[in-house]
Amino acid sequence: MTKELKFAIGLAKKSGKLILAALNEEQSASAKTVKRDICTSADLAAEKLIVEEIKSKFPTHNIIREEGKNIQNGSDYTWLIDALDGTKYFISGIKFFTTSIALWHKNKPIMGVIYQPGTDECWFAEKGKGVFLNDRKLKVAQEIQLKNSIISLDINHLSLLTKNEQKILFERLKKIASNFYRFRVIGSGSLSLCYLAMGHFDAYFDLSGRQEMWDLGAGLIIAQEAGAKITDLNGSWPGIDSEHLVVTNGKIHDKVLKLLQ
Amino acid sequence: MTKELKFAIGLAKKSGKLILAALNEEQSASAKTVKRDICTSADLAAEKLIVEEIKSKFPTHNIIREEGKNIQNGSDYTWLIDALDGTKYFISGIKFFTTSIALWHKNKPIMGVIYQPGTDECWFAEKGKGVFLNDRKLKVAQEIQLKNSIISLDINHLSLLTKNEQKILFERLKKIASNFYRFRVIGSGSLSLCYLAMGHFDAYFDLSGRQEMWDLGAGLIIAQEAGAKITDLNGSWPGIDSEHLVVTNGKIHDKVLKLLQ
Numbered sequence: 217m218t219k220e221l222k223f224a225i226g227l228a229k230k231s232g233k234l235i236l237a238a239l240n241e242e243q244s245a246s247a248k249t250v251k252r253d254i255c256t257s258a259d260l261a262a263e264k265l266i267v268e269e270i271k272s273k274f275p276t277h278n279i280i281r282e283e284g285k286n287i288q289n290g291s292d293y294t295w296l297i298d299a300l301d302g303t304k305y306f307i308s309g310i311k312f313f314t315t316s317i318a319l320w321h322k323n324k325p326i327m328g329v330i331y332q333p334g335t336d337e338c339w340f341a342e343k344g345k346g347v348f349l350n351d352r353k354l355k356v357a358q359e360i361q362l363k364n365s366i367i368s369l370d371i372n373h374l375s376l377l378t379k380n381e382q383k384i385l386f387e388r389l390k391k392i393a394s395n396f397y398r399f400r401v402i403g404s405g406s407l408s409l410c411y412l413a414m415g416h417f418d419a420y421f422d423l424s425g426r427q428e429m430w431d432l433g434a435g436l437i438i439a440q441e442a443g444a445k446i447t448d449l450n451g452s453w454p455g456i457d458s459e460h461l462v463v464t465n466g467k468i469h470d471k472v473l474k475l476l477q
Numbered sequence: 478m479t480k481e482l483k484f485a486i487g488l489a490k491k492s493g494k495l496i497l498a499a500l501n502e503e504q505s506a507s508a509k510t511v512k513r514d515i516c517t518s519a520d521l522a523a524e525k526l527i528v529e530e531i532k533s534k535f536p537t538h539n540i541i542r543e544e545g546k547n548i549q550n551g552s553d554y555t556w557l558i559d560a561l562d563g564t565k566y567f568i569s570g571i572k573f574f575t576t577s578i579a580l581w582h583k584n585k586p587i588m589g590v591i592y593q594p595g596t597d598e599c600w601f602a603e604k605g606k607g608v609f610l611n612d613r614k615l616k617v618a619q620e621i622q623l624k625n626s627i628i629s630l631d632i633n634h635l636s637l638l639t640k641n642e643q644k645i646l647f648e649r650l651k652k653i654a655s656n657f658y659r660f661r662v663i664g665s666g667s668l669s670l671c672y673l674a675m676g677h678f679d680a681y682f683d684l685s686g687r688q689e690m691w692d693l694g695a696g697l698i699i700a701q702e703a704g705a706k707i708t709d710l711n712g713s714w715p716g717i718d719s720e721h722l723v724v725t726n727g728k729i730h731d732k733v734l735k736l737l738q
Contacts, residue, residue, distance in 0.1 A: 243613065304627070308677035309613075311596060335572060335596060352504065352570075366565070374654060386654070390647050393635060401662045416569035 221342050224317045224329045227269055231262040231299050231315040232333030235306070243309045251307050255300070259283060262299035266317065270295050277319075280456075282430045294320045294456070296433030301406045311335065316406045318433030323455045328434030330406050339410045339438050347413055347441035356443040356465040357415035362475070365418035365468055366398045368408040373426045385423050391475050392421075409435030409463065413442035418465045419472050425459040432461070445469045449476060482603050485578045485590045488530055492523040492560050492576040493594030496567070504570045512568050516561070520544060523560035527578065531556050538580075541717075543691045555581045555717070557694030562667045572596065577667045579694030584716045589695030591667050600671045600699050608674055608702035617704040617726040618676035623736070626679035626729055627659045629669040634687045646684050652736050653682075670696030670724065674703035679726045680733050686721040693722070706730045710737060 238258035242251050263283050270279060271287070278294040279287040295318065300306060302313030311334020319327040326343040339354075341347035347354045359365050369392070377385065392399050400417070402408060405427060408420050420439070433456075436446055445466040448454040451473055454461050464472050499519035503512050524544050531540060532548070539555040540548040556579065561567060563574030572595020580588040587604040600615075602608035608615045620626050630653070638646065653660050661678070663669060666688060669681050681700070694717075697707055706727040709715040712734055715722050725733050 305677065308672065308675045309610075310672060310675065310677055349570075371654065371660070382655075386651050389650070389654075393632065393647070393650075394643075398664070399632070399662060400664050401660060402664075403659070403661050411569065411571060414569045414571065416566065416571055 221327055227266055228315045228317050228329045228331035231266055232331040234262050235300055236333035255303055255306050259300040266297050280430055292322050296430045298430045301431055302404050314406045316434040325437035328437040330410055330434050341438045341441035347438050354413045354442045357418050359418050360467045362395045362471055364397050367396045367419040368400045368417040370405055370422040371424055373424050388476055405431040406435045409439045413439050420463040422461055429456050439463050482588055488527050489576045489578050489590045489592035492527055493592040495523050496561055497594035516564055516567050520561040527558050541691055553583050557691045559691045562692055563665050575667045577695040586698035589698040591671055591695050602699045602702035608699050615674045615703045618679050620679045621728045623656045623732055625658050628657050628680040629661045629678040631666055631683040632685055634685050649737055666692040667696045670700045674700050681724040683722055690717050700724050
């Protein structure tokens with residue numbers, strides 16, 4: 217384990233635990249606005265903690281984050297941070313949220329950590345070194361048929377899409393529902409990719425094509441190191457700003473790309 | 478707390494812990510068939526434990542269960558049991574599964590317990606006495622607009638539907654996606670209703686209309702005691718064998734029924 221990974225794991229756990237502690241405070245509040253405020257302030261505090269530690273340890277690196285301003289130092293190394301992925305769950309007191317920290321080199325992820333404080337589960341991966349959930353090595357499923365496969369979808373920002381984009385979205389959704397064994401929409405990109413690495417999901421796709429890379433920066437290398445294939449709709453490696461990411465167990469990748477054309 | 482509820486909570490926790498213990502054994506197996514066998518045998522063992530204890534304590538009651546044969550004694554009291562809701566999650570080592578135990582009187586639930594051993598969360602409710610998650614009282618959300626609401630959907634058995642039923646399903650799905658803020662498909666009917674009781678979801682609907690009542694027997698009273706409204710598509714109280722259940726926070730119920738016509 218490199219010192220970067222050790223550092224990122226420690227940081228993700230610190231952030232996650234800070235947010236989990238805020239959950240208890242939040243649950244004793246009755247007004248939804250107060251709950252939102254506590255959520256926002258926990259999110260910002262955790263992000264600040266992560267950013268400060270990265271800045272102090274790797275002052276030349278770039279940082280892309282959900283809440284605050286990005287830091288662009290012109291480095292080949294970029295950290296992608298989501299201190300709290302799953303704010304809506306947090307606000308309801310459901311422990312289905314994570315901290316996600318990734319390190320990318322140029323256009324590719326080289327390290328990723330996702331920590332779910334509510335279950336004390338930590339997924340982590342480094343390029344070429346496999347992926348682990350706590351101490352267990354993970355591997356994608358070996359399913360080769362769509363009709364036996366489960367796909368996890370993200371569908372956000374529907375109202376931001378044009379009429380034509382919406383039409384394409386619904387055509388794809390119908391094809392997915394008719395051809396896969398099941399589709400899921402769990403409301404967490406980071407956990408979708410962790411569960412794909414665990415062999416539960418055979419594929420992941422963002423139907424609206426507006427995925428946010430700070431959510432997925434760590435999940436992509438976690439899936440990849442478990443054997444997942446990742447491309448855009450054309451079958452190329454997607455960059456950090458790519459749309460319409462397709463992630464699969466590898467075995468069904470071509471069938472999924474064909475279905476989504 | 479009545480002695481029936483105390484008994485059911487104890488039983489759900491015993492069952493859940495038995496299944497959680499099997500998860501560790503299961504995770505050390507590498508072959509999927511072995512994993513499935515361990516899952517099935519844990520499911521059956523937990524169900525047997527629950528049924529034996531109910532039979533010994535309430536020998537005249539009926540029992541409806543997922544795996545084994547139902548017990549029909551002609552009683553007004555019926556227990557609905559799902560020892561392991563979430564087998565697919567279990568097989569992948571994801572702790573997103575529950576034990577669900579309900580007691581119905583004639584056509585209505587009077588008591589329900591859902592226990593998630595992976596997070597040690599226990600939801601329980603009795604008719605007229607409110608609903609609790611561990612020691613916290615729950616209440617549905619107060620949202621009145623669909624465009625701010627989140628709906629949880631179940632979509633199973635698609636291949637069992639006729640062409641016309643499939644057509645209606647996709648039309649409804651499109652209307653839901655276009656009118657709600659978000660829709661989710663989390664793959665657990667029991668947790669969908671718990672999360673509705675917690676105010677996270679504003680509505681729940683089984684799009685395929687083939688929901689299994691042993692999954693939902695406990696969830697329905699848990700949602701109801703948090704303030705949820707439950708009807709079928711016509712706005713009537715659904716019986717134990719009803720199809721197309723509509724559960725909402727109450728405030729958006731009429732709008733949801735209208736949307737789904």
